[in-house]
Amino acid sequence: MSEPTAPTTAPGAEAADADSRSHTSASRANLELLFVGLGALVVSLSQSVLVPVLAELQSEYGESANWLLTSTLLVAAVTVPIMGRLGDMFGKRRMLLVAIGALTVGSLITALSDSITWLIVGRAIQGASSAAIPLGISLLATLLPRERVGSAVALISAMLGVGGALGLPLAGLVAQNADWHTLFWINAAIGAAAFVGILAIVPESKSRTGGRVDFIGAVLLSGALVCLILPLEQGHDWGWSSGRVWLLFAAAAVLFVVLALAELRRDDPLVDLRALKRRPIVMTNLASICFGFALFASFIGTATFVEAGTWTGYGFGSSLFVGGLTMLPSGVAMLLLSPVAARIIALRGAPQTLALGAAIVAVSWILRITLTGSLWEVILGATVSGIGVGIGYAAMPALINAHTPPHEIAAANGLNTLFRSLGSTLATAIGTSILASSLVYRVVDGQVVDATSSLSAYRWLFAVCAVASVLAALLVLTVPHRKDPTPTGEPELANT
Incomplete structure (x- = not known):
């Protein structure tokens, strides 16, 4: 049965959209992409830099240190869909500045504090910055020349993985050579630079709906x-x-x-449930959960794997820095492949591109299960995963944008980011339980001096990730390819 056809643009949005694009030169578009991309990068960076130093913080603050991660995640989950909707109503650039401002202020509070209470407050404020990536995607989709929208959206979306891959070696390097507060000074400095650049260079989108909150x-x-x-x-x-x-x-x-x-x-x-019922949106969001699961599991299942002691029979006894470096090639792959992914989307469509990315990620987990003897084999598996995630993450917003009216695009991308985050949360819950289910112990003079997850536990985690990746591919292949989708999405709402 056909759904009622909703308007594809807000009143005056088409004229405003054309006007905003006509004033965007090539050099100006590059600067807009630079500063929005910098904001997306530092937001993603802030979400991963704490992971390598969490053990140090736990030894200093006890179990309360776990709330440094939990508070950020809770605030992000709540604010991302709300700020996306507010961006559609009152301005995407305005809410993007709020998000980057939250990152900068939260980072400063954390950098200046030694009190666990204020550290949690700072990290909670940082959680609101997670909305920067869907807001940045939506803003650029309405500002940039149409021929540049695809590659720009792919790049900003890929920053979710790039920042995480860069954050791990950065945090490892700082942990070995400086105080952990340095990480948040770095975040604050980059966040401030992104805020000033967006304020000075990036204009506001003319497509706004207004209305009541x-x-x-x-x-x-x-x-x-x-x-x-x-x-x-x-x-x-x-x-x-x-x-x-x-x-x-x-x-x-x-x-x-x-x-x-x-x-x-x-x-x-606030949440348009009728829009969420459209099959392309449903399948893309479900696939996003699977992708978010696979990406975060790669973080927790790579650095800790190579940092495990050689006594485990699989670990390499690597330092925090080397453990983080194993993820660096995957981040570089995500960055370099974002324009390639945009071309694949143009040629084959977003559904097939997302399915391709998911299939590559599944192959990477099979490599991780079978190749464990050398450090380069682990890096190879992680890099192949980065290639797949980069391609898949580029396709997700393309799918969302192609089936969403322009005046709802920020809210739709915000909800998609929430679903990715739910996948990461599931990876934490399931991954931690799997890794804790089978332990190996180091015994010296009859005393247990160390314990860590067994190789079989890691392989079970990798197998679950492979299944999740295959499921993502199958889900998205049910989405029909639109023959002529516009970059900012003018969806065919009937018969979907």
């Missing part, structure tokens, strides 16, 4: 996401059979139902 929807969505993500993050420590874990899951389910009922009644909902 859906406060009820925001509260319900925030509560539902917190109740869902908190037990996923803390379930391993609390115990998966813990009553509060399942109580929070039940509360999340109830709040999502109430949210759906409330949003279907509104003319201007």
Whole structure:
């Protein structure tokens, strides 16, 4: 049955879009891409730099240090879809500046503080910056010349992986040679540079809907996401059979139902459930969960693998810096392949491109299962994964944009980023449980002096990631290829 056809543009959006593009020269477009890309890079960087130094922070602050990661994730989950919707309503550049400003302020608080309370506050504020990537994608899609939109969107989307791959060796280098506060001074400096550049160079998109903020929807969505993500993050420590874990899951389910009922009644909902029901959007978001799972599992399953002691029978006893460097080639591959991915999208369509990326990621996990004897083999597997993730991440926003009206594009990309984040959260929960399920012990003079995950545990994790990648490919292949999609998306809403 056909769905009602929604308007593809807000009133006056087509004229405004044409006007904004006509004033964008090639050199100006390069600067706009540079500063938006710099903002996306530092946001992604901030999400990964804490991982290598978390053990040091745990020894200093105890289990409270875990909230340095959890607080960021919770705030990101809540703010990304809300700020995406606000970007469509009141200006994508305006909300992008808010996101980059949050990163800079949060980084400064963290860099200046030794109190665990203020460190958590700073990291929580940084969580709001996660909206910068979908906002940047949506802003550039409306500003740049049409022939440059595809490669620009692919580049900004790839920054999700590039920043993570660069963050690990950077954090390892700092951890070995300087105080960990240096990491956040670096984030603050880059964030400030991106903020000033966007403020001075990047214009506001003329496509805005206005309207009233859906406060009820925001509260319900925030509560539902917190109740869902908190037990996923803390379930391993609390115990998966813990009553509060399942109580929070039940509360999340109830709040999502109430949210759906409330949003279907509104003319201007925070979450457009009717749009989310379109098959291309559903399949892309489900595939994004699988991709987010595979990417984050690559982070937690590569550096720790090579840093494990040689006594384990598989580890290489590498330093934090070397462990982080193993991810660097994958980040470079994501960066270099973003324009290639844009060309593949133009030739074969976003669904087939995303499926190709997922298939490459699946191959990388098979390599990781079978090739474990040498450090170069681990790097090879991680690099192949980076190639697949780079191609897949470029295709995701292309799919979202092709099936979303321009005046909803920031909200749609924000929700897609949320689904990727949910995949990363699942990777943390499932990956931690798998790696903890099988341990090997180092015994000296009858005393256990060290314990770490076994090779079989890592292989099980890699196998789960391979299955997730294949599932992503199968899901997205059900999406029909539009023969002539526009870069900013003028979707065919009927019969989808």
